[in-house]
Amino acid sequence: MGRYNFAAQNVQKQASQLLHAKRIPAPPAWYDVIGTTPPSTRLVRQPMQRAQEPGKRPPKKRSRMFQPLNITYQEDNLRWEYFNDHPWELARPRVVLENDGRDHEKWDWSVPLDASLHRPKAGSMDQFGRRADLVWDRIMVKQSGRPINGESVVQRQNHLLRTGMAPAAAYDKARKELYRVRHAQETELRVAREEALATGAYFGPGPLQIGMQLEDKAYEDWKVWAEKEIVAAKQLSTSAYTGTENEDADLEIQEPQQEELQEVSSQIPATNAGQTAQGGAAVHP
Numbered sequence: 001m002g003r004y005n006f007a008a009q010n011v012q013k014q015a016s017q018l019l020h021a022k023r024i025p026a027p028p029a030w031y032d033v034i035g036t037t038p039p040s041t042r043l044v045r046q047p048m049q050r051a052q053e054p055g056k057r058p059p060k061k062r063s064r065m066f067q068p069l070n071i072t073y074q075e076d077n078l079r080w081e082y083f084n085d086h087p088w089e090l091a092r093p094r095v096v097l098e099n100d101g102r103d104h105e106k107w108d109w110s111v112p113l114d115a116s117l118h119r120p121k122a123g124s125m126d127q128f129g130r131r132a133d134l135v136w137d138r139i140m141v142k143q144s145g146r147p148i149n150g151e152s153v154v155q156r157q158n159h160l161l162r163t164g165m166a167p168a169a170a171y172d173k174a175r176k177e178l179y180r181v182r183h184a185q186e187t188e189l190r191v192a193r194e195e196a197l198a199t200g201a202y203f204g205p206g207p208l209q210i211g212m213q214l215e216d217k218a219y220e221d222w223k224v225w226a227e228k229e230i231v232a233a234k235q236l237s238t239s240a241y242t243g244t245e246n247e248d249a250d251l252e253i254q255e256p257q258q259e260e261l262q263e264v265s266s267q268i269p270a271t272n273a274g275q276t277a278q279g280g281a282a283v284h285p
Contacts, residue, residue, distance in 0.1 A: 008039045078154045089150040107146045109159035113177035116140055117184055148181050
């Protein structure tokens, strides 16, 4: 039936067959209801069309009023802009599993993405007379599970747009906050690696080293294959060679010198000097 699934219309029929075969002891509670009001055979309501009369315009096309509309969100344009500028961000693995489907409501996007990098000094007070470091700790505990990735940039930019900030300024502010977080994370990993190496740790080859090894091996295999192909091509060309150039060189006749021709001209019978042939047919002048 194409892209539509009409299996719901056969439920009552299947139930009747099961009752007739005594596969189920009693009809279900919905048996009489679905028999009285069967499912609709059309998923989209069709408008009434009048028969076309001669001399009149054809009827209008079917209305699209009852067909589903494309749902768009403001974040869609923001996502396109960010991932178009950062295509490799899509290569980073992400966890899309949510506990209750409302995880996005747990994060406060008014807090900058790089807020964890700016912890106030211990004992400092904020403008409301509270311990700024303790307030910062409570906020970070709430935001500890918030992912820092491309989607967080989109949500942060969307929040800044709602506060009245210009789109370009909001985009620059959100992505620069992500850059600072990524830079801090990479620095932390690099320092941890150097400390581990200094204490005797050993790390195997990384993804880049493994990739270079595979490329080098593929290149060496190609060199061996190319050498074999060159040798085979030379052997084929040698076996198919006719040697016409050497034969032409062997068949070349050197022209005799003029002095040699004068020495032998008097010994040739029937020449212009008047000698007669020594047998055979006479030579006509």
